Amino acid sequence: MNKLVRAAQTSQSLSLAAMEEASRLGLREADIEHLFLALVISDQSAGRALRSMGISLDAARQAVEEQREAQLASLGIDASFPEAGRIVFHETDGYEWSPRARALIAKSSGRNKSGAAAAVLRGLVAEPSGLITEILDRLGTSSDALLKQLDQFDSPAETTTPAAEKVKGxxxxxxxxxxxxxxxxxxxxxxxxxxxxxxxxxxxxxxxxxxxxxxxxxxxxxxxxxxxxxxxxxxxxxxxxxxxxxxxxxxxxxxxxxxxxxxxxxxxxxxxxxxxxxxxxxxxxxxxxxxxxxxxxxxxxxxxxxxxxxxxxxxxxxxxxxxxxxxxx
Missing domain, CATH: 3.30.530.20 (START domain)
Known part of the structure; x- marks a missing residue:
């Protein structure tokens, strides 16, 4: 699969899953924490690496919620986010990426980057705010441990669209x-x-x-x-x-x-x-x-x-x- 197709398919799949996660909270802007949740359920090597470390979607959602609450508390704000509901993305419209999430996805398919989900995950781990690093800490792991695991699962030959067996006619x-x-x-x-x-x-x-x-x-x-x-x-x-x-x-x-x-x-x-x-x-x-x-x-x-x-x-x-x-x- 060429790089352009891989990047387009990765962007499409991660965008949908991330914005679905945002829609559970009544949000219309998907940020890097929603992108992280989308990677947890990715069928590519990034998702397999995360899940092999015991990071389930439920655990990741809980860690993201705890991190949000901790951020509010650090600002002296005594409040909480709305309770998550069901996914309503497919029933509504008006969704978009936050500027930093959009820039990160674009960078993952830039020069010398594969455009695959693994490149997106590597970009998230290195993201300057340190948000994903703190979420990983709440999940009982670290950026270094995740990158080491990702190296084991990542492969240039990996594909998310395997060819179906050809049947005559x-x-x-x-x-x-x-x-x-x-x-x-x-x-x-x-x-x-x-x-x-x-x-x-x-x-x-x-x-x-x-x-x-x-x-x-x-x-x-x-x-x-x-x-x-x-x-x-x-x-x-x-x-x-x-x-x-x-x-x-x-x-x-x-x-x-x-x-x-x-x-x-x-x-x-x-x-x-x-x-x-x-x-x-x-x-x-x-x-x-x-x-x-x-x-x-x-x-x-x-x-x-x-x-x-x-x-x-x-x-x-x-x-x-x-x-x-x-x-x-």
Whole structure:
């Protein structure tokens, strides 16, 4: 993966997670402590290094909160921050980085920097205010110990978007995400048809059905009528319904769903597969989406659009991975 793509994907993933953390406190500006929390759940080497030291998301959140309170007390202010609630970033807007967080992310992809999450974490540890160093101290470790651990996990060959296995006649894309929950709980979430709208953006609801979730079972879903922020969704009638079929089950390691538009002629079903692996502090989830490649002259027409197609695949994978992670935070 080239440096530009790596930096863009890292910035996107860290920005989303950090601003989600800020939204729990009713804030619209994400600062370096929120960036630190985003790194704790990163699927890259930075996140694995932090988690290998016993730093969980809950522990990191607690340390950040204690540090804020200590800062207020040092200023003689007897007050506390609002109690954290649920993530509302996807339902609201108006978020931005603080100037120092924005500068730090930009610097991580500068000259002789990889743009990966490890570069961001190294920049955080060296940040002049010393805030992250103090948070690490509350977590029972130090900057030096973290950097030593990061050296062991960091690798130029690391990638957050592994190539999916190529299948003849199909287009596919794959990515990974870390979920801060046990493997069994993540599998149960992904295997529950009633919860599909929580991670599949093209679905707003599932027709209630008491049928057992077994291979071959089919449910009917409907496109969302509004965005999370309440704005109405415009959608053509033939795309309102979706059939959802459970096509593979291997508890607790794999689950696969097939989605199609029954009211669209020559509809190409999309296969979404999840592969789960237990990891320190949670579960590593690989997500793969694939669908049949167009045949004949249609494949020639679609050829120039492949770069755009790859970008759209990455966007859908990113949305799904982020939604799965968010469900457990």
């Amino acid at each position: 199909r287009i596919s894309g794959s990515s990974e995400t870390f979920v801060s929950a046990p493997m069994e709980k993540v599998w149960e979430f992904l295997a529950d048809p009633t919860r599909i709208p929580e991670w599949e953006p093209s679905l707003g609801s599932i027709e209630h059905s008491e049928q057992e979730a077994t291979v071959g079972a089919v449910w009917q879903g409907f496109a969302p009528t509004s965005h999370p922020n309440g704005k109405p969704v415009k959608i053509k009638p033939q795309f309102r319904r979706r059939s959802i079929e459970l096509v593979a089950v291997l508890r607790p390691e794999r689950i696969a769903w097939s989605f199609a538009h029954p009211d669209v002629g020559r509809s190409r079903s999309v296969l979404t597969e999840f592969t789960l692996v237990s990891a320190t502090g949670g579960t590593q989830v690989q997500i793969t989406k694939s669908w049949p490649r167009r045949q004949g002259w249609r494949s020639l027409v679609a050829l120039p659009l492949r770069p755009i197609q790859k970008f759209l695949v990455w966007i859908t994978l990113f949305q799904t991975g982020s939604a799965v992670s968010r469900a457990f935070r």
